[in-house]
Amino acid sequence: MEVQDKSLAELKQxxxxxxxxIIDVVSRKGGHFSSTLxxxxxTVAMHKxxxxxxxxxxxxxxxxxxxxxxxxxxxEEFETIRQYKGLSGFTKPKENEAxxxxxxxxxxxxxxxxxxxxxxxxxxxxxxxxxxxGDGSMTAGMVYEALNELGDLKLPxxxxxxxxxxxxxxxxxxxxxYLSKILAGKYYQNFKGKVDSFIRNNMPEGTTYIAKRMExxxxxxxxxxxxxxxxxxxxxxxxxxxxxxxxxxxxxxRDMKKPVIVHARTVKGKGYKIxxxxxxxxxxxxxxxxxxxxxxxxxxxxxxxxVFADALVELAEKHENVVGVTAAMPSGTGIDKLxxxxxxxxWDVAIAEQHAVTSMAAMAKxxxxxxxxxxxxxxxxxxxxxxHDVCLMKLPVxxxxxxxxxxxxxxxxxxxxxxISYLRFIPNMILCAPRDNETLNHSLEFAYExxxxxxxxxxxxxFGEVDFPSSKFELGKAELLKExxxxxxxxxxxxxxxxxxxxxxxHEEDIAILDLRFVKPLDETLLKELSSKYDDWYVFSDxxxxxxxxxxxxxxxxxxxxxxxxxxxxxxxxxxQHGDTKLxxxxxxxxxxxxxxxxx
Ligand SMILES: Cc1ncc(C[n+]2csc(CCOP(=O)(O)OP(=O)(O)O)c2C)c(N)n1
Ligand SMILES: CC(=O)[C@@H](O)[C@H](O)COP(=O)(O)O
Ligand SMILES: [Mg+2]
Numbered sequence: 001m002e003v004q005d006k007s008l009a010e011l012k013q014x015x016x017x018x019x020x021x022i023i024d025v026v027s028r029k030g031g032h033f034s035s036t037l038x039x040x041x042x043t044v045a046m047h048k049x050x051x052x053x054x055x056x057x058x059x060x061x062x063x064x065x066x067x068x069x070x071x072x073x074x075x076e077e078f079e080t081i082r083q084y085k086g087l088s089g090f091t092k093p094k095e096n097e098a099x100x101x102x103x104x105x106x107x108x109x110x111x112x113x114x115x116x117x118x119x120x121x122x123x124x125x126x127x128x129x130x131x132x133x134g135d136g137s138m139t140a141g142m143v144y145e146a147l148n149e150l151g152d153l154k155l156p157x158x159x160x161x162x163x164x165x166x167x168x169x170x171x172x173x174x175x176x177x178y179l180s181k182i183l184a185g186k187y188y189q190n191f192k193g194k195v196d197s198f199i200r201n202n203m204p205e206g207t208t209y210i211a212k213r214m215e216x217x218x219x220x221x222x223x224x225x226x227x228x229x230x231x232x233x234x235x236x237x238x239x240x241x242x243x244x245x246x247x248x249x250x251x252x253x254r255d256m257k258k259p260v261i262v263h264a265r266t267v268k269g270k271g272y273k274i275x276x277x278x279x280x281x282x283x284x285x286x287x288x289x290x291x292x293x294x295x296x297x298x299x300x301x302x303x304x305x306x307v308f309a310d311a312l313v314e315l316a317e318k319h320e321n322v323v324g325v326t327a328a329m330p331s332g333t334g335i336d337k338l339x340x341x342x343x344x345x346x347w348d349v350a351i352a353e354q355h356a357v358t359s360m361a362a363m364a365k366x367x368x369x370x371x372x373x374x375x376x377x378x379x380x381x382x383x384x385x386x387x388h389d390v391c392l393m394k395l396p397v398x399x400x401x402x403x404x405x406x407x408x409x410x411x412x413x414x415x416x417x418x419x420i421s422y423l424r425f426i427p428n429m430i431l432c433a434p435r436d437n438e439t440l441n442h443s444l445e446f447a448y449e450x451x452x453x454x455x456x457x458x459x460x461x462x463f464g465e466v467d468f469p470s471s472k473f474e475l476g477k478a479e480l481l482k483e484x485x486x487x488x489x490x491x492x493x494x495x496x497x498x499x500x501x502x503x504x505x506x507h508e509e510d511i512a513i514l515d516l517r518f519v520k521p522l523d524e525t526l527l528k529e530l531s532s533k534y535d536d537w538y539v540f541s542d543x544x545x546x547x548x549x550x551x552x553x554x555x556x557x558x559x560x561x562x563x564x565x566x567x568x569x570x571x572x573x574x575x576x577q578h579g580d581t582k583l584x585x586x587x588x589x590x591x592x593x594x595x596x597x598x599x600x
Contacts, residue, residue, distance in 0.1 A: 001071050003047045011048060011243055015040050018067045019271040021078060027290045030409065031082050031089055032063035034269035034282040035134065038164050038240075042132060042264055043067035045246040046160070049254055050130045056100040056116045060109035060133035062091040063284075064162070065099075072098035082409035084579025084587070090413060104413020105378065106351050107140035109133050110159060114146050117155035128254055131159045135179050136167025136328065139350035150259045151231025158253045159232075159261045162240060164268040168283045169330045172350040182223040183237050183265050227261050236263025241270060280331050301462035305402055307437045308458065309334030311444045312371060312400075316342055319448065323363055324371035327353045327381075333373035333402050353381035357390060357397075364395035369448060375403040376416030376457065387426055390453050394428045397454075398447040404433075404457035405495055405542030406585060411578025416457070417571050421547030423455050424520050430454040431520040432473065433494030436463045439470045439517075446473035457494055459542060461581075464498030468515075478523035480530075484512035488599075489534035489564075491516050493549045496540035499569070502592040503540070507599065519552050524560075527553065531562040538567050538599065545570040569595055 003014060018040050026033050044067065046057060052072065059065045069087065070078055073096060080086025091099035101112055113129040120127050137143065138161065150157060163179055165171060171180075224234025235253060238245050246264065253260040268282070269275030274293035275282035287296045316322040316338060328351040330336035338346040349356050353374065360370035374382075379401060390397045404416040423429050430450055434440035440458055447454045468481040481497075486509035492500035493516045504511045512534055516523070539550040550568030557564060569590060576584060585591055589598070 001075070003044060003071065004051070006048070008244055008247075011044055011247075014071075015044050015243065018044070018070050021070060021075070022066050023272055023290060025078055025081060026066075026285065027288050029079070029081055029083065030284075030286040031066070032283065033272075033285045034275045034278065035064040035164075036066040037272055037275070038266040038268045038270045039064040039132065039162055040067045040271070041241050041243050041246055042160055042162055042266065043071070045243060045250055046130055046132065047071050048247055049250040050128065050158075052098050054125075054127045056113065056127070056129040057098065058100055058109045058112050058116070058129060058131045059091050059103060060131065060137045061106045062103035063089065064132065064134070065091050068098070069096070072096055082411070082578055084583040085577075086579070088411055088578055089409060090411070102413065104410065105381070106137040107133075107142045109137070110143055110146035110150065110157075113157045113159070114150050114153070114155065117150075117157050118153075121155060129157050130250075130254075131157065132162055133159060134167075135161065135163040135165060135176060136171055136351060138179070139167070139171070139173055139175055139328070140352060141354065147227070147230050147232065151227075154231065154258050156257045157259045158250065159259070160250075161236070161261055161263045162266055163237070163263060164266045166268050166279060167328050167350065168332070169280050169328065169336070169348065172328070172348050176350070178226060179263075182263065224261060224263065231259070233258060233260040234263065235260060237265045238262065240264030240266035299461075302437065303461050304434075304437070304440060304458040304463055305332070305334040305460075307440050308373075308400060308402070308444070309337050311441045312373075313337060313341060315444060315448055316345065319369065321368045322371065322448070323360075323368045324373055325349050325356045325360060326373050327351055327356045327378060329373075329375060329378070332375065333400070335373045353378050354385050357382035357385035360397050361385070361389040361393065361395050364390075364397050365393065369396060369398070371398045371400050371447075373400045373402065375407075375414070376401050376405075376419040377403065377407075377414045379419060380422065383422060386423070386429075386453070391426045391428045394452045396450055396452055398444075398450070399423075399453070399455035400444075400447075401455055401457040403460045405459045406576060406581050407460045408581040408584070409578050412575040415576045416460075416542075417544045417576060419455070419457055420519060420541070420543045420549060421551075424547060424552060428452045429520060430475065430518070431457075432518045433457045434463075435492065435494060435497035435515055436466045436470070439473075439515075442470060442473045446475075450475075457543075459495045463495060464502065466498045466501055468501075473517065476518050476521035476523055478517050478526050479515040480526065481513040481515055484534075485510040486512075487535040488512070489514060489530055489537045491537055491539045491549075491553065493517075493519055493539070493541040493543075495542050496549070496569075499542075499590070499592060499595070500538075500540040503595045503599070506592055506596045516549065519549050522552060522556055524556060527556060528560060528562065531557065531564050534564070536565045536567075538569060538595075540569050540595075543570055544573075546573055567599075569598075 082089040116129040227234045323345045434443045490500040541549040
């Protein structure tokens with residue numbers, strides 16, 4: 001939809017139509033809801049003032065980009081948002097060229113804008129990158145790396161700080177407090193404006209030096225002093241729902257030809273009363289009833305996250321040295337329960353995965369037993385810290401890796417595919433995985449006792465069914481669930497065990513099933529023994545094939561000169577798209593009925 005030539009009244013109508021469409025579709029299909037509702041006026045104003053055909057429009061995380069999608073040729077298709085083979089919930093250039101970059105992980109936007117601005121300067125083009133970033137995303141270190149350079153280079157970039165005083169949960173830390181203080185102190189801005197105009201109107205010619213000094217002194221009480229000290233201009237706070245004020249301000253910012261932060265105050269969930277200003281609950285939602293806000297789908301079985309949280313509460317009650325963190329995902333990881341119960345020992349450190357890992361390394365050194373509760377995809381951010389600060393020191397930090405495997409509708413930016421591959425080669429690391437609720441409890445007890453770094457992975461939602469009783473975890477010990485009369489052996493890892501069991505049930509042969517439990521260290525003795533009994537091995541794991549579970553087994557077989565036929569049912573070398581998990585897995589050919597056919 002072309003908005004550049006529309007009048008203010010028409011633009012207000014556009015905002016209202018967009019809101020109506022978002023509420024209608026998300027209430028039926030689910031999706032990121034309150035962030036995107038709160039960013040409608042800001043997005044429409046961006047499209048009015050900047051030219052999406054040439055200026056890079058950069059959305060941080062991009063979970064707030066639904067209005068952008070609707071404005072850029074996806075009004076009808078919006079029905080398919082986050083559905084299998086439908087529109088992505090995030091910006092995606094392959095989907096539409098108005099989407100400048102893929103995003104899903106937070107706090108990359110200002111770096112992207114700096115890179116774009118450098119390129120624009122080198123190409124001598126007349127384009128201005130415009131960023132939308134939330135206050136929660138301003139808590140990550142990468143933002144300050146980018147601002148540090150931007151303030152120095154003074155390249156033209158407009159950064160709209162969409163401040164709703166919320167992350168997914170309540171915002172954490174000094175930066176958040178600082179931004180809130182600014183929002184609360186709008187009178188500073190008025191005061192500065194008055195003093196500025198007094199200087200301009202009342203100081204005689206020739207006193208410019210004094211005027212300048214006075215203006216500089218004013219900076220000391222300017223709300224955006226932090227940004228101004230970093231070399232960026234700061235405008236705000238403005239009302240992020242007042243279209244006229246936003247448009248006027250963005251026009252000024254665009255024409256300044258230098259880096260500017262426009263600080264806009266918004267209400268998360270704006271336009272849907274039940275969600276307005278609410279924490280967490282309305283951030284990402286399933287289908288709901290618009291009239292009363294009741295969610296229509298209730299979770300059937302207890303999630304692995306909930307089982308993990310209960311088990312960790314028990315451990316923390318038993319052992320005073322148990323501590324833990326989340327990087328801005330308290331309810332998603334279940335650690336909110338622990339923060340509430342043991343506020344002195346469990347922390348939300350904001351979107352700061354690297355800091356989470358390194359600070360817990362130091363706690364381990366001090367004799368505590370830290371649990372870093374984190375999604376597989378976000379642990380990627382802490383990669384160097386895992387090697388350099390945890391594993392090199394062989395510190396007993398536990399990585400409780402949630403959302404391992406396919407996560408569903410978030411898609412390619414969020415799939416938990418890579419953790420085994422990026423952790424397995426790190427010396428000193430122990431990698432294990434439970435197959436069901438009971439073994440998740442056992443794995444946590446094991447991890448508590450582990451003398452070095454240990455990672456446990458478990459899926460989004462509930463585990464699939466497994467009908468075998470379980471025993472305690474012992475370092476590097478697999479569990480043979482059943483022998484078989486055929487020459488085949490199914491090896492499952494984590495949630496892959498239930499897939500192996502289901503496939504075995506569908507197969508006409510009687511097949512042995514091994515729960516590998518540890519991909520590092522492997523149960524070499526048992527694997528050796530099994531290689532003399534079973535010729536055809538099949539590996540089931542919800543993880544990347546390259547560097548994954550089958551790779552680990554092959555490395556061992558190769559080292560020992562053992563010969564079996566090995567087939568991996570892991571993820572191929574490609575990014576996995578979004579959609580309902582079952583459909584995505586079917587698309588990958590990983591459903592038990594498909595696997596049975598492949599085996600035959
Ligand atoms: C690296 C990383 N860690 C965690 C997340 C999960 N996450 C998605 S949105 C979000 C909160 C962002 O808050 P804010 O930027 O203020 O946006 P709002 O939802 O309030 O509009 C978080 C923590 C993420 N996307 N990326
Ligand atoms: C945008 C983002 O990163 C999160 O909001 C994510 O969508 C959460 O996913 P879960 O629903 O798995 O917690
Ligand atoms: Mg926010």
